[in-house]
Amino acid sequence: MPLLLHYPLCPHSRFVRLILAELGVDAELIEERAFDRRPEFLALDAAGRTPVFVDDDETIVPSAVIAEYLDETYGAGRGAQRLLPTETQARIETRRLVDWFNVKFFEEVTGWLVTEKVYKRFSPQGGAPDMDLVRVARANIRHHMRYIGHLTSHRNWLAGDRLSYADFAAAAHLSCADYLGDVPWEEDEAAKHWYQRVKSRPAFRSLLADRAPGMAPGPFYALLDF
Amino acid sequence: MPLLLHYPLCPHSRFVRLILAELGVDAELIEERAFDRRPEFLALDAAGRTPVFVDDDETIVPSAVIAEYLDETYGAGRGAQRLLPTETQARIETRRLVDWFNVKFFEEVTGWLVTEKVYKRFSPQGGAPDMDLVRVARANIRHHMRYIGHLTSHRNWLAGDRLSYADFAAAAHLSCADYLGDVPWEEDEAAKHWYQRVKSRPAFRSLLADRAPGMAPGPFYALLDF
Missing domain, CATH: 3.40.30.10 (Glutaredoxin)
Structure with a gap:
């Protein structure tokens, strides 16, 4: 296995x-x-x-x-259900957005949030979270919420007509920020509706059951309708 | 075109x-x-x-x-000359190393060097380079030189028997550091020999002719035998 x-x-x-x-x-x-x-x-x-x-x-x-x-x-x-589509244009867009979330969103948002709030708590070399960095991440995430909203108000899913790796990359990062209570869901309606649809997929269930010791998830974390 | x-x-x-x-x-x-x-x-x-x-x-x-x-x-x-090989194991290793240089090496070395020494010089919001960050990059690059040496002393090229994207990713980043005079070529003989071979390829010529206004390249930059 x-x-x-x-x-x-x-x-x-x-x-x-x-x-x-x-x-x-x-x-x-x-x-x-x-x-x-x-x-x-x-x-x-x-x-x-x-x-x-x-x-x-x-x-x-x-x-x-x-x-x-x-x-x-x-x-x-x-x-046609392939998560990395086979058509050239769709491959380009899917891979671009996977990189956007795994590199850019991580650099600007989840890297700071997870390092300051989670890794520092559980690492032997940890320490108190630097709240200035957390605030930078919280400011940056607003731009990304609007970008997700912009894309998903024109498209069925993040990279186009079909569900793709782009949706899972974005949702993976958002779900970590959401666990930490740091997603401003009021920022963009389209982004919120898109996330509700991804979150409803059976593939999401095991993530919603995750609990970090001593850290309760944010209020909306496990709710499918929030 | x-x-x-x-x-x-x-x-x-x-x-x-x-x-x-x-x-x-x-x-x-x-x-x-x-x-x-x-x-x-x-x-x-x-x-x-x-x-x-x-x-x-x-x-x-x-x-x-x-x-x-x-x-x-x-x-x-x-x-067989494909730069992203078709065999599973070789694809995995080539892509791993492309990411290693484009993400990790950039985070630890070239990102600092180019931002502090080049972008700050030419950007309207620039300023003097932060030499503490340049020194961090110069310390970090030594580990990477030894890693390149470790890989290329066991293999013909960086990701295996054949030239691949991995060689070009690594050489692209090293060539920027070399322009700035920040590659410790004495650190690892195998790494230096590998770079000499990549640098000798015709594909490299246009890079070696690049000159930034008012910034002369490091002493070894354009030499094929250094």
């Missing part, structure tokens, strides 16, 4: 968990605290970041590469 | 220029100072980052997505 080393509030791990669930790939999930820098973990991935996927004796990192691998192996038979 | 909006000392732009040259794709190169935040440029790419590639009425960003696109359109007929 494939193996996923993940961390519950790591947005990149959540992106891969959503894809696995949507594709119906059974994988064993093992929690990895990357901040502990376990030598056996660093031997698997020199970058020392979650998630790490192990399948068929191959170690696959980081999340964007895992997504490409899963599409090429488990996704290829899905035809 | 395809169009590449690029910046000469942007490592992500250089990655795409190397691929275009290696694949023999003629493209018109237009210099874009992303830090000027030109409205017409932001309309093409909401993220506002170089490079932006325009081909066949499609706008393609960022560099990792351009690389996938170029492989699928111009690279597909190259068989």
